[in-house]
Amino acid sequence: MKAVVCRQFGLDQTELAEIDSPSMRPNGVRIRVHSAGVSFANLLVLEGKHQNRWEPPFTPGTEVAGVVLECGEATSLFKPGDRVVAGVRIGGFAEEVVVPESTVFALPDAVDYDAAVQFPTIYATAYGALKWRANLADGETLLVHGAAGGSGLAAIEIGKMLGARVIATAGDAAKLDAAQRHGADITINYRDENFRDVVLRETSQRGADVIFDPVGGDTFNESLRCIAPDGRIIPMGFAGGTIPQIPANLVLVKNVTVIGIYWGYYMGWGKQAPPPTMADQVRKAFKEMLEWAAAGKLRPETYASFPLERFRDALSAITERKVIGRVALHPTPIPD
Known part of the structure; x- marks a missing residue:
């Protein structure tokens, strides 16, 4: 072959x-x-x-x-x-x-x-991160960085399926249009505006409840300054090229939870095997996501x-x- x-x-x-x-x-x-x-x-x-x-x-x-x-x-x-x-x-x-x-x-x-x-990694990671790990709730605010990439668009769509209000960041008009097309309620061109200021303004200074960050670097650091009390931030990639060093003092004073997500663990690709019950949970997740896609709810x-x-x-x-x-x-x- x-x-x-x-x-x-x-x-x-x-x-x-x-x-x-x-x-x-x-x-x-x-x-x-x-x-x-x-x-x-x-x-x-x-x-x-x-x-x-x-x-x-x-x-x-x-x-x-x-x-x-x-x-x-x-x-x-x-x-x-x-x-x-x-x-x-x-x-x-x-x-x-x-x-x-x-x-x-x-x-x-x-x-x-x-x-x-x-679906095997992109949508599955967004699903696992937002539904299983962050427990994103109906009515919460979700901030998605890198919003026009595969991971970002998946996070926007999964977030909307879970009932969130979605704020999305990207670097040009075409990418922002894509984020809006896939369900983002508010879009921010991070080259023109400081996304931290916009997020705080749009949430009456409370901040985002959950932040989905495939970028890392300075984007992660600024995200910690516009996250809500009891917020959850998911550093699920480092497309910006720099792995951030998490300031524990901000995590402490804002009651922030930093959540890791490695989808490969759930698929059995990690150094340790997931519990046996996870196989059924993964299969149910794929069934739900693919049914949403067949119905046109995920695109x-x-x-x-x-x-x-x-x-x-x-x-x-x-x-x-x-x-x-x-x-x-x-x-x-x-x-x-």
Whole structure:
């Protein structure tokens, strides 16, 4: 089969190659990959800078959608021909993957493959962060940074489904339009206005109850100065390039809770396994999210899609910081 293979760390050491199809295993589901999600995390993996480090050679990619080709003898949920979406630890930029059944989910006919690949990590992280970890409540104010990226748009939509008033920040008019299109109640161009001042003004000086921050750096520091008492802040990424050092004095005096979220833990990819009950909780979460998507209540946005041989173009689009939503690869053609 064809796959993207990283021979040594670095995008320039990564190539399209012919490799053996992955071996089947008893709990595995073999998927013909019609779409694979492309993200900033993929670039970090290729550079050896992600917390999940793989030694070359390897095939990147953690989000896939396609059709089941084969099921292992220990599986029971799927059959050949089923449309599915799956989270994979590695190997998604390929024509086929074999995935543990535990991280494969049924895909409704109303959800297309490019939209589907935003769920295994992007929408799932927003769902887990806001619903499970932060307990975002109806009527609370949610502040979302990096609002036009895949993570930001997902957080806006999940926040609205949970009943929040959403304030979104981004750096240009097109990105702010996208945030508003996906449900943001208030948008802030952080290049033109200090978002801290706007948040405090729009909340009668109380601040945001929950802050979803995939940016880090100074954005995180300013967020701590416009968070409400008993607020919750989620540092779920560092796209700004700097990991903030959390000032414990502000956490103390404002009764702030800083919440970590690593979705891979719930998928069984961490150093420690989640409790057995978590598997059912994860499957219920995906069922709910995909039902919302099928009903048009969640609307993942695809900025561009590329055939597998143009994987460099797909990854380069991420570095240009113009992407609204997500980029997708098509290892095998999507059927009409």
